Amino acid sequence: MTSPLLESRRELRKCAFQALMSLEFGSDLETACRFAYTHDREDADVQLPNFLVELVSGVQAKKDDLDKQITQHLKTGWTIDRLTLVEKTLLRLGVFEITSFDTPQLVAVNEAIELAKSFSDQKSARFINGLLSQFVTEED
Template identity: 70%
Template sequence: MTDVFLESRRDLRQRAFQALMSLEYEGDVLEACRFAYSYDKEEEGAEPELPVFLLNLVTGVDKSKEELDQKIAQHLKAGWTVDRLTLVEKNILRLGIFEITEFDTPQLVAVNEAIELSKQFSDEKSSKFINGILSQFVTEE
């Protein structure tokens, strides 16, 4: 039986983030998704079917990186560039903005989920930064 948590959107966002981080160092989107989705599952044999939500997030962010980075850059303070951000912050922001603009997820839910990812994979300062950027983005949309 499948654990309900493993199929939750929160868990799939986390796995999408992990796949995106691995893609920063080259690789195939499908392989990155497959690894992120199944790395801690104890099933052997047949590969698990990847959730569409996970595939759509990773594929969409990967294909839209430049556009997403431009949107992020518009909300950075003067003198800051996207290249100056950590890979964790960049990928969480990309994921958050992509979900806000391309999915039916309520904007505040997408922002909150991005903040939760930053709390899990970074620190409180980063969480506040993510919140500030995404909140500005939502306000303007």
């Protein structure tokens, strides 16, 4: 039986972040998603949730466009290359959810902040909040 925790959007978003990180090091989408979703499960032969696959494939497909959008909101003198890989990945995921997915904007920002707290530090979480909040203001 599938654990309710693994099926929550928060947990699937965490898996999407892990899959996106894996893709930065040369994995393929299916393998990255499958490993992120099944690494702590006994049964690795399960169907991947659509939410997970759609997040990862969407961010990958729009990666260059997302990077351009993020760059437009960085302070003068900053480039996307100056950000850590964790920050870039979280920002891409957050901007994608805000601009191209059915996630409510404030939920997308909050979820990115929570992931930053788990995978980085408080300073990074504040940075993610500040940058993603600019997208929420634009979209309203």
